[in-house]
Amino acid sequence: MIRLGRGGRPLRIAYGRIFHEACAYSPSLTTREDFERMHRLEGAALARACSLRGSELEGYLPAAELSGFCAAARGAGDVEAIPLASSLAVPSGPLAADCFAWLLEDLIERLERAGAVDGVYLALHGSMQVEGLSEAPEAMILRRVREVVGPDTKIAVSYDLHANLSNGLIDPVDVLIGYRTNPHWDLAPTGFRAGNRLIRALRGQVRPTHAWRKLPLLLGGGQGIDFLPPMNEVFRWMKKLERDDPRVLSASLFMVHPFTSADDLGWAAHICTDGDEALAARLADELADRAWAKREVPIPTFLTPEAAIDEARQSNLRKLGPVTLVDCDDIVGAGAPGGNTHVTKALLEHARDLVSYVPVHDPEAVEALWSQPNGARVAFTLKGTPGYGMPPVEIAGATIAARTVGDSGRTLRLDVGTTHIAICERPPLPIHPKFWAALGLKARKADIIVQKNFFHYRIFYLSLSFHHVPVKTDGATSFERIKARTYDVPVYPTSDPKGWRESDPLMRRASTTAPDGARASA
Ligand SMILES: [Zn+2]
Structure with missing residues (x-):
């Protein structure tokens, strides 16, 4: 040799x-x-x-x-x-x-x-x-x-x-x-x-x-x-x-x-x-x-936050552990910033009877509230990631319950009744239950936990969560944004090309990217 x-x-x-x-x-x-x-x-x-x-x-x-x-x-x-x-x-x-x-x-x-x-x-x-x-x-x-x-x-x-x-x-x-x-x-x-x-x-x-x-x-x-x-x-x-x-x-x-x-x-x-x-x-x-040949196998149906909360409320599996709401349009592992406020808003309006944990990226709120001591009652507007265009959520009374500094930067736990919101300085990726433990919360005690991750978290929640509900909320990883764009050649699923052979030579030409194209149409 x-x-x-x-x-x-x-x-x-x-x-x-x-x-x-x-x-x-x-x-x-x-x-x-x-x-x-x-x-x-x-x-x-x-x-x-x-x-x-x-x-x-x-x-x-x-x-x-x-x-x-x-x-x-x-x-x-x-x-x-x-x-x-x-x-x-x-x-x-x-x-x-x-x-x-x-x-x-x-x-x-x-x-x-x-x-x-x-x-x-x-x-x-x-x-x-x-x-x-x-x-x-x-x-x-x-x-x-x-x-x-x-x-x-x-x-x-x-x-x-x-x-x-x-x-x-x-x-x-x-x-x-x-x-x-x-x-x-x-x-x-x-x-x-x-x-x-x-x-x-x-x-x-x-x-x-x-x-x-x-x-x-x-x-x-x-x-x-x-x-x-x-x-x-x-x-x-x-x-x-x-x-x-x-x-x-x-x-x-x-x-x-x-x-x-x-x-x-x-x-x-x-x-x-x-x-x-x-x-x-x-x-x-x-x-x-x-x-x-596998293109038409559909992805699971995504629910609105309200419908997802209803499904969690009615789930028999909730007795065994928290129901996971996967915030599919704000997946941090796929590049979303994690500051989508839609799910938090829905939890505050529709799930006050349930114990829920939700992470949100909001560096401005962290900056404004960090100097307040634990136990303080605060009022603030949750805005999410700067520039993300998410609906502001007015929170008239929340208690600062805990804080930590970790992978998500400075993180504050704010309690509004049984809704526990983790506001984070950096995009949150709480795929492990220890994210919540660091804020004094046991994952097992929740009815609902919101994830900003498609799948990895399941490894750490294998023995904890048995019902996973994909939620659609209009964020950076929304499939709707992909469907709203235009492409060089007709692509599935925005179009229904009969095969791949016709477009293959066109698509294999050198790649170009419209640097701000997607942003403009987003
Ligand atoms: Zn990948």
Whole structure:
């Protein structure tokens, strides 16, 4: 077996991450501070975090893509893995232009300083967006990286399963791997697969050959969960293909994040084979056909907040634990700011007989009330995220019951009867019951808990909540906003294209983004 790289020396592979999922409907731009607060590691600190004893995404996941890549490099032997930098922020509005410039220039400088490399591995999202930039940011990152390393260095990339693929994200790349779980728990295996294929390609053991298809499809496949119908069948097929057919290096399905303002939004099927162009093309067609066939499986019906409260009130499962109201139009994990006030308003008006816990992003209210002591009676107007345009809620009498400082910044618990409102300085993601425990509340004691998350929270509420009600409230992650937009080609479900083949060549042209298009029509 050939172990060493060119000229009989170890392979040199640089690795790093720039990762963000943008929501064009959020009023909050994402800044350098958001990355520095959430996850930023450089050079030796990154290498330590990705080692066996390290913790790559401290507090979230011990091992993610870059740890997986480093494991592949260690396993292969004779590979020098060179840490660049790793940056990740919570999904939110597009990146501020200066924030992206900082991330990109820093990565490029580090890559230049690394000297000659045989390969580069980058963990990217694929649905980033930058203020004022009409190109997909990942395409720009890859173009710049290619300029530095030249045509002979191989580039491997992994993308989030919600990436919006385009030529700019594919053409500069030799190895391309996507997550294969939704919700995503396979970050480390994804990085491992990318590293493994990159190293084999560099040693001349495989010759990655791509084919991909783009589908005029924004929403479909039920909830899009990889292990539940209807998508489980497609994901099982892809895994089997990669496991059982040595000619197939990877099979990836990208079920696009539909909340950016890219004109060419759509699902994509990607296949990489070992030098077999015809096979890659045939399997990409088949993967696209399989995904397209699932488009009409509906997502669960979303209720109005009032109807959801009624359903919770009548639920037999409420005796066993709180009913979860999922605020689907204000999903913080998909980039919404978390300051939608509709559900809070409905709870105050229609659920005073129930014990309910609701988080709301409202930095101005936190600032105004923070100096008041616990136990104080206060009157204030809940406005939600600045610039979000949510209905103001007049609260004539609330008691400041508790406070904490955590992931959501300064957070105050305000009690209005049995309605417990957590107002947060930063977008709240209370997927774990400890969010409420920090405010002196037991999750088990609630009738209703409001989540700003589609699915992850269920892991922590498995033995606590047995009834989950999706609620529709008109926020940044509302499907109505997606349906109200116009796109380059007719897409499902805003239109009803007969198939994907006709629009595929049009959609695969280089991606452009109307930087403020979605915002203007939102
Ligand atoms: Zn995703």
